[in-house]
Amino acid sequence: MKEDVPALAYDSGATPDLAELLELYGSVGWSAYTKEPQTLVAALRGSTTVVLARAAGRLVGLxxxxxxxxxxxxxxxxxxxxxYQRLGIGRELVARALQPYRQVRQKVLLTDDGPGQKSFYEALGYRDTGDFRGGTVRTFVRFD
Structure with a gap:
């Protein structure tokens, strides 16, 4: 697929349909989202900004x-x-999603420790809170 990638289209503000959302989230193994489709829909509706990437009309990134x-x-x-990974789509999606928040000082990300996560987000300017010395940053999280 990567050899002949169709032209990509990026869209902010569009709402993908549930079937294509489930296909995209399922393709990366995010079953916590696909098990509760209505929660996924509510999460997108409650988001401040959603940016989509499409190739030949197919939802390939978010x-x-x-x-x-x-x-x-x-x-x-x-x-x-x-x-469609490793084609710069993730970098472009993040740039477009964060563009309205240039003036916001604190940009937070919580992610798993999958292969490539650390290097990808560090390349975008994020730092692992464990890398801060002197106790200047602490991270707390609660999952219910």
């Missing part, structure tokens, strides 16, 4: 942000269909 628009934004759910 990034979303949740923010107050002034002091903090959370980059959430950056995912690219495996057939």
């Amino acid at each position: 990034a979303r942000v949740i923010s107050d628009g002034a002091t903090i934004c959370y980059l959430q759910d950056v995912l690219i269909h495996p057939d």
Whole structure:
């Protein structure tokens, strides 16, 4: 698939249909989202910004942000269909998703420790909180 990638189209503000969302999330193994489709739909509706990537009309990537628009934004759910990974789509999605929040100082991301996660997000300017010395940053999370 990567040899003949169709032209990509990026879209902010469009709402993908549930079937294509489930296909995309399922393609990367994010079953916590696909097990509860209505929760996934509600999450996208509640997001401040959603940016989609399409190739020949097919949903191949998504990034979303949740923010107050002034002091903090959370980059959430950056995912690219495996057939389209390592083509710069993730980088472009993140740039477009964060563009409205240039003035926001605190940009937060919570992700798993899958292969490539650390290097991908560090290349985008994020730092692992474990890399901060002197106790300047702490991370707390609660999953219920």
